Amino acid sequence: xxxxxxxxxxxxxxxxxxxxxxxxxxxxxxxxxxxxxxxxxxxxxxxxxxxxxxxxxxxxxxxxxxxxxxxxxxxxxxxxxxxxxxxxxxxxxxxxxxxxxxxxxxxxxxxxxxxxxxxxxxxxxxxxxxxxxxxxxxxxxxxxxxxxxxxxxxxxxxxxxxxxxxxxxxxxx
Amino acid sequence: xxxxxxxxxxxxxxxxxxxxxxxxxxxxxxxxxxxxxxxxxxxxxxxxxxxxxxxxxxxxxxxxxxxxxxxxxxxxxxxxxxxxxxxxxxxxxxxxxxxxxxxxxxxxxxxxxxxxxxxxxxxxxxxxxxxxxxxxxxxxxxxxxxxxxxxxxxxxxxxxxxxxxxxxxxxxxxxxxxxxxxxxxxxxxxxxxxxxxxxxxxxxxxxxxxxxxxxxxxxxxxxxxxxxxxxxxx
Ligand SMILES: [Fe+2]
Numbered sequence: 001x002x003x004x005x006x007x008x009x010x011x012x013x014x015x016x017x018x019x020x021x022x023x024x025x026x027x028x029x030x031x032x033x034x035x036x037x038x039x040x041x042x043x044x045x046x047x048x049x050x051x052x053x054x055x056x057x058x059x060x061x062x063x064x065x066x067x068x069x070x071x072x073x074x075x076x077x078x079x080x081x082x083x084x085x086x087x088x089x090x091x092x093x094x095x096x097x098x099x100x101x102x103x104x105x106x107x108x109x110x111x112x113x114x115x116x117x118x119x120x121x122x123x124x125x126x127x128x129x130x131x132x133x134x135x136x137x138x139x140x141x142x143x144x145x146x147x148x149x150x151x152x153x154x155x156x157x158x159x160x161x162x163x164x165x166x167x168x169x170x171x172x173x
Numbered sequence: 174x175x176x177x178x179x180x181x182x183x184x185x186x187x188x189x190x191x192x193x194x195x196x197x198x199x200x201x202x203x204x205x206x207x208x209x210x211x212x213x214x215x216x217x218x219x220x221x222x223x224x225x226x227x228x229x230x231x232x233x234x235x236x237x238x239x240x241x242x243x244x245x246x247x248x249x250x251x252x253x254x255x256x257x258x259x260x261x262x263x264x265x266x267x268x269x270x271x272x273x274x275x276x277x278x279x280x281x282x283x284x285x286x287x288x289x290x291x292x293x294x295x296x297x298x299x300x301x302x303x304x305x306x307x308x309x310x311x312x313x314x315x316x317x318x319x320x321x322x323x324x325x326x327x328x329x330x331x332x333x334x335x336x337x338x339x340x341x342x343x344x345x346x347x348x349x350x351x352x353x354x355x356x357x358x359x360x361x362x363x364x365x366x367x368x369x370x371x372x373x374x375x376x377x378x379x380x381x382x383x384x385x386x387x388x389x390x391x392x393x394x395x396x397x398x399x400x401x402x403x404x405x406x407x
Binding site for chain 1: 182184185188189190191192194197199200201202203204205206207209210211212213214215216217218220221222223224228255257258259268270272278279280282283294295296332334340341343344345346347361362364365367370371373374395396397398399
């Protein structure tokens with residue numbers, strides 16, 4: 001058996017792949033509740049990452065010709081990423097559990113040799129209480145690092161802290 | 174409820190780099206200090222985006238731009254994308270980016286004083302065929318200096334991005350060239366403990382792939398996570 005190829009950093013020049021159209025998951029004509037998802041990516045000294053690549057993947061609504069379920073956003077000088085997408089529904093989880101609506105997030109940047117995985121949940125959703133993944137996090141403060149807040153109608157915000165007191169819960173998947 | 178898929182295998186110990194690698198200075202404030210939270214793979218991790226060449230047109234010849242030849246040594250890069258069991262990963266998208274022959278990226282933030290080449294953008298995109306095979310034509314990238322430590326130079330490399338069958342198979346990597354003296358000095362290449370694993374990032378010169386009177390061939394095979402034999406749902 002061959003082992004999986006070794007990961008290397010995306011580096012500072014990945015922007016050759018960048019296309020701002022990737023930030024809009026509704027661009028192929030998807031139907032549903034359109035939301036905006038935004039936030040900052042910050043390092044352990046509180047400095048925003050101006051060269052990060054943030055990707056989202058959602059298994060709900062199911063991918064189709066009009067909805068790829070995938071987005072990519074560069075962070076700007078203030079470390080801000082931004083997506084326009086369709087609000088996900090609950091999805092099946094392990095056993096008979098149902099997972100609360102969520103987005104999978106991948107963070108890649110210079111200084112990250114292996115990409116970071118996390119999730120974004122929607123803070124006001126009662127389904128969060130029974131979510132099998134959130135339930136793995138004992139500390140309410142730590143769990144809160146995955147909960148996006150609605151900062152304006154239809155706009156959800158979550159900051160990603162790579163390190164420090166507010167360090168985001170990153171996932172091994 | 175049933176998942177038709179089984180879960181992806183864990184990475185073999187030592188075959189992936191540690192984000193906490195002090196010799197690579199940019200990791201200092203960017204690596205998480207806490208352990209990752211291991212979660213079961215669910216529908217979200219087992220499925221992933223699909224890209225079609227219709228929606229995302231391939232760019233298979235990076236050595237030409239707007240009908241004009243880029244400067245530098247033209248090369249052919251080809252290989253297979255397979256999973257750990259050797260099964261081909263068909264129809265998956267590879268994104269490629271790199272410096273030009275002089276070691277300069279076509280990027281505003283690259284301040285290296287090597288010349289830009291107006292006939293080289295340094296970005297490509299290809300899809301694997303039914304056997305997992307891929308191929309593109311480009312220019313051999315130059316080495317370039319970086320600020321990690323005094324007189325630091327990155328070895329010649331091409332960046333690769335792959336998706337594979339699920340969100341959990343995402344891979345960002347770099348392909349290197351055989352015999353590069355900078356490899357032993359590069360903290361990014363050296364960050365992976367398993368020597369055999371990191372050496373698999375070095376492509377091999379392939380005379381069979383080399384096209385007479387045209388371009389040298391380099392082979393670079395890529396392995397994505399395979400699936401465990403046991404289903405996740407009993
Ligand atoms: Fe590079």
